[in-house]
Amino acid sequence: MLMAIWNLVKLGEIASITSSKRIFAKEYQTEGIPFYRGKEIIEKHNGNDVSTELYILRDRYEDIRAKFDVPKPKDILLTSVGTLGVPWLVDESEFYFKDGNLTWIRCNEKTIPEFLYLWFNSSEAQNQIETMCIGSTQKALTIEILKKFDVILPPLEMQNKICAIINPISNKIKTNTMINRNLSEQIQVIFVDLFGEEIRNTKIGEVVPWGDLITVIDHRGKNLPFTTDITDYPIIDVGALRGDIRVIDFRVIDFNNCTKFVNEETYNNWFRSGHPKVWVILLSTVGNLDEMKFFIGKKGCIAQNVVALTYCEKGSVERHNGLIRRFIPKGKRIDQFDVRAIIDVETWINSLLRKLLGYKTADELFEEELDKIYHVDAA
Secondary structure, eight states, X not given: XXXXXXXXXXXXXXXXXXXXXXXXXXXXXXXXXXXXOHHHHHHHHTTOOOOOOOEEOHHHHHHHHHHHOOOOTTOEEEEOBSSOOOEEEXXXXXXXXXXXXXXXXXXXXXXXXXXXXXXXXXXHHHHHHHHHOBOSSSOBOOHHHHHTOEEEEOOHHHHHXXXXXXXXXXXXXXXXXXXXXXXXXXXXXXXXXXXXXHHHHSOTTOOOOHHHHEEEEOOTTSOOOOBSSOOSOBEEOHXXXXXXXXXXXEEBOOXXXXXXXXXXXXXXXXXXXXXXXXXXXXXXXXXXXXXXXXXXXXXXXXXXXXXXXXXXXXXXXXHHHXXXXXXXXXXXXXXXXXXXXXXXXXXXXXXXXXXXXXXXXXHHHHHHHHHHHHTOOOO
């Protein structure tokens, strides 16, 4: 019943479709009004900051606006060369764009811009783009082709309802994407802080023995005493490596798939190679050998059909020396530096997150030990 009131129309019937006025390479500037190509529109579509490389003079922009118009908020720009069919719903910012690379779409009174933007993101629109674009090597969408696109168009009231439902979800996805990107950037910063010295001291092309890079937690060859009663010490087997649970972009183990457990005594005394720590890589050694996950959790035991790969510390003394040499170069005597400088180095090292310390700082662990000694109630 609902579909009976929807109409099949051509895109050219519900929107004007055009492009920009030609801007020549000699008109490019290093500052002024941002000049967008397909690259920048894709960045906008993905919610990323635009790495603008080209500009035009404001006088040129104002002249075009007065004579021919420029994109307004809620117009749509569509990539039309190279990566095809990526839409962007224009915001309040001032910019101009490259003809040929992008197509400029403005809805008429029959269509809500947000609805048409959602339609361009749909599989229906993307399938038409795939089948109707021209060119064998460098594919392109022409204005005439776009005008012939079929759009199943609901009444305006229904368009509004659809947008009211989908837009909040889309905005939430964009927000989560930004949060994940920020978290990924934080991980990169932490990685450089933790391992930057090793990275800088590694020679390009240097062959390093596998055993110098990792240690293996391996409990194969012995029968593990276990229970099916749930305890705080789950056994991580192949079942826990299945699935697609993710933290940011990293696939991690699923503790819900753990069906066997050990008691505290077994956990503390039976496992000769130790236990996995956060971000250790877990691999299956039977069945589906490509099952690989990161360990995220406080406690867990490695079963016979799973091994853990952890990074070698390669000597905590050498690591500390490397940290100190950031401030006191090799060959310099420590008594050549004043007490204030030494205290600054000490403070920096004690405030640094360390993998050796379970990704805590020395200061944090020191305070924890003091609490144990003096029985300080953390609450």
